[in-house]
Amino acid sequence: MAVYTHIPAEDMSELVCAFGAGELLSAKGIAEGVENSNYLVDTTGGRFILTVYEKRVAAEDLPFFLSLIDHLADKGCPVPRARHARDGAATVNWQGKFIALIEFAEGLSVSHPTPEQARAVGQALGQVHKAAASFPMSRPNSLGPEGWFALAERCGDDLDAIQIGLRERVAKECTFLNSHWPADLPHSVIHADLFPDNVLMIGNKVSALIDFYFACTEVRAWDVAVTHAAWSFENDGTGFNPAIGDALLAGYEDMFGLSREERSAFPILARGACLRFLLTRAWDWLNTPADALVTRKDPLAFLRRLEHYAAL
Amino acid sequence: MAVYTHIPAEDMSELVCAFGAGELLSAKGIAEGVENSNYLVDTTGGRFILTVYEKRVAAEDLPFFLSLIDHLADKGCPVPRARHARDGAATVNWQGKFIALIEFAEGLSVSHPTPEQARAVGQALGQVHKAAASFPMSRPNSLGPEGWFALAERCGDDLDAIQIGLRERVAKECTFLNSHWPADLPHSVIHADLFPDNVLMIGNKVSALIDFYFACTEVRAWDVAVTHAAWSFENDGTGFNPAIGDALLAGYEDMFGLSREERSAFPILARGACLRFLLTRAWDWLNTPADALVTRKDPLAFLRRLEHYAAL
Numbered sequence: 001m002a003v004y005t006h007i008p009a010e011d012m013s014e015l016v017c018a019f020g021a022g023e024l025l026s027a028k029g030i031a032e033g034v035e036n037s038n039y040l041v042d043t044t045g046g047r048f049i050l051t052v053y054e055k056r057v058a059a060e061d062l063p064f065f066l067s068l069i070d071h072l073a074d075k076g077c078p079v080p081r082a083r084h085a086r087d088g089a090a091t092v093n094w095q096g097k098f099i100a101l102i103e104f105a106e107g108l109s110v111s112h113p114t115p116e117q118a119r120a121v122g123q124a125l126g127q128v129h130k131a132a133a134s135f136p137m138s139r140p141n142s143l144g145p146e147g148w149f150a151l152a153e154r155c156g157d158d159l160d161a162i163q164i165g166l167r168e169r170v171a172k173e174c175t176f177l178n179s180h181w182p183a184d185l186p187h188s189v190i191h192a193d194l195f196p197d198n199v200l201m202i203g204n205k206v207s208a209l210i211d212f213y214f215a216c217t218e219v220r221a222w223d224v225a226v227t228h229a230a231w232s233f234e235n236d237g238t239g240f241n242p243a244i245g246d247a248l249l250a251g252y253e254d255m256f257g258l259s260r261e262e263r264s265a266f267p268i269l270a271r272g273a274c275l276r277f278l279l280t281r282a283w284d285w286l287n288t289p290a291d292a293l294v295t296r297k298d299p300l301a302f303l304r305r306l307e308h309y310a311a312l
Numbered sequence: 313m314a315v316y317t318h319i320p321a322e323d324m325s326e327l328v329c330a331f332g333a334g335e336l337l338s339a340k341g342i343a344e345g346v347e348n349s350n351y352l353v354d355t356t357g358g359r360f361i362l363t364v365y366e367k368r369v370a371a372e373d374l375p376f377f378l379s380l381i382d383h384l385a386d387k388g389c390p391v392p393r394a395r396h397a398r399d400g401a402a403t404v405n406w407q408g409k410f411i412a413l414i415e416f417a418e419g420l421s422v423s424h425p426t427p428e429q430a431r432a433v434g435q436a437l438g439q440v441h442k443a444a445a446s447f448p449m450s451r452p453n454s455l456g457p458e459g460w461f462a463l464a465e466r467c468g469d470d471l472d473a474i475q476i477g478l479r480e481r482v483a484k485e486c487t488f489l490n491s492h493w494p495a496d497l498p499h500s501v502i503h504a505d506l507f508p509d510n511v512l513m514i515g516n517k518v519s520a521l522i523d524f525y526f527a528c529t530e531v532r533a534w535d536v537a538v539t540h541a542a543w544s545f546e547n548d549g550t551g552f553n554p555a556i557g558d559a560l561l562a563g564y565e566d567m568f569g570l571s572r573e574e575r576s577a578f579p580i581l582a583r584g585a586c587l588r589f590l591l592t593r594a595w596d597w598l599n600t601p602a603d604a605l606v607t608r609k610d611p612l613a614f615l616r617r618l619e620h621y622a623a624l
Contacts, residue, residue: 111321
């Protein structure tokens with residue numbers, strides 16, 4: 001939620017030129033993406049998001065992320081492409097940082113999705129999984145099962161500072177998932193973070209899927225579980241909204257579908273999804289000063305979602 | 313440099329509709345304006361900056377600010393207008409906060425102005441002063457001489473935590489300005505904060521003057537002094553750039569001009585301008601945690617500029 005790297009207008013004009021995107025007309029730092037600095041830029045060649053990769057995105061992962069979005073766009077997925085520089089590279093270096101220029105897509109992130117919108121999101125996810133089947137690169141998931149167990153260790157006793165008993169609950173869940181995790185289900189490159197923030201919609205249509213910076217190779221149906229856990233609960237605490245969850249799965253079924261094995265493992269996959277966000281949020285909560293201008297996301301929202309899936 | 317108020321897409325669509333600006337197509341929180349939350353929004357009716365006024369802008373001042381920009385735009389100044397709501401009001405209320413919808417203007421804030429650009433800025437400032445002569449409202453300057461003296465008191469001994477001796481230097485300057493301030497020079501409504509950040513340029517042309525939220529009734533030539541102090545020094549510490557300063561004054565002369573009295577008081581007005589930014593930056597410096605995601609601006613940059621004018 002901040003612009004960490006300030007690029008003077010004169011330098012930004014040169015960057016836009018290096019991407020062959022014409023003359024720079026306007027640039028506004030946008031408060032999006034926790035990991036990177038982003039500018040919304042207008043040029044005589046169109047409208048783009050200029051991204052400055054900050055330290056949390058590893059430079060060696062950029063070819064994977066940027067090739068992936070180009071591949072998905074080529075296959076007809078609603079994914080904005082990275083514009084390539086005049087020398088063919090997907091990034092340009094500026095003061096030691098990598099810069100990408102991504103096509104701008106219209107659309108809004110909804111806060112209260114309707115079932116029609118959830119169905120469209122499920123369809124878009126199915127479309128991504130279909131297209132990803134032919135994507136040749138892979139990337140390990142640092143926030144998969146092993147990552148959660150390591151993160152639970154690192155949070156340690158501090159989890160109880162968020163809520164008494166949380167440490168024990170997390171340890172129990174780690175043990176459960178360790179022995180029940182369906183690691184033999186089909187793997188694929190997945191988005192892994194398809195929250196409403198990362199989906200732009202125009203009316204009931206998905207106009208863009210964005211922010212592929214957690215994309216990785218993982219149990220494919222886990223992506224469906226992440227999306228289900230991210231979309232199907234009301235933020236006001238009223239809990240699971242079955243109309244949204246069902247529409248999302250129906251949409252996924254329209255385009256791709258779950259096997260019988262994936263379906264029966266779904267509650268476990270969803271518990272893993274909830275544990276992942278519970279733990280990364282807990283870590284950020286414990287390591288973000290309360291007065292910092294970054295919104296700390298409530299880890300306990302995902303404890304409640306986890307309990308929903310655990311009760312199935 | 314942050315978006316303090318998150319407006320869900322559904323509510324933002326309604327707000328845009330309340331302003332009669334058509335259907336919302338896109339909204340991005342932008343990292344601009346220290347005081348307010350701003351969104352860059354696209355609608356079927358055009359492109360706008362949606363501003364949410366946070367606590368640092370007094371609600372009772374909004375009619376002054378928003379009428380002023382409309383007045384200046386009417387008089388042909390490059391100032392984006394506020395769109396009025398369907399009920400005629402310049403703001404709409406959302407969850408207890410005032411929201412305005414301002415026309416979007418293309419252009420870039422330059423970091424290293426050329427003399428041609430500085431001349432255009434001086435001309436634009438002169439145009440504003442010409443147009444402001446017929447603006448009927450007024451607003452006291454809380455950051456005028458009395459405000460500085462009060463702020464110096466509030467900073468107190470802490471000034472020496474920024475640099476040893478700063479407290480004494482500031483006290484001496486307050487005493488000097490108190491006895492030399494040319495309060496009898498002509499007053500006008502002025503911008504009072506015309507830094508490069510608040511000027512959008514396309515090439516050598518000023519496309520927009522923005523952020524009138526410090527506008528007030530004050531010694532008119534002080535606005536020229538503020539602009540001179542804000543533009544004519546290199547940020548890298550190489551000091552005063554006379555080509556920029558002279559071009560700025562020449563541009564102002566093209567459109568409005570300084571009287572002999574204003575010209576002879578100019579170094580004192582500029583010292584007051586430097587003291588104002590030195591003190592507000594010092595206060596923010598002393599009251600912003602070092603790890604907050606807000607860029608703290610160096611107060612000492614304006615001590616160096618003050619010494620430049622004091623040596624004239």
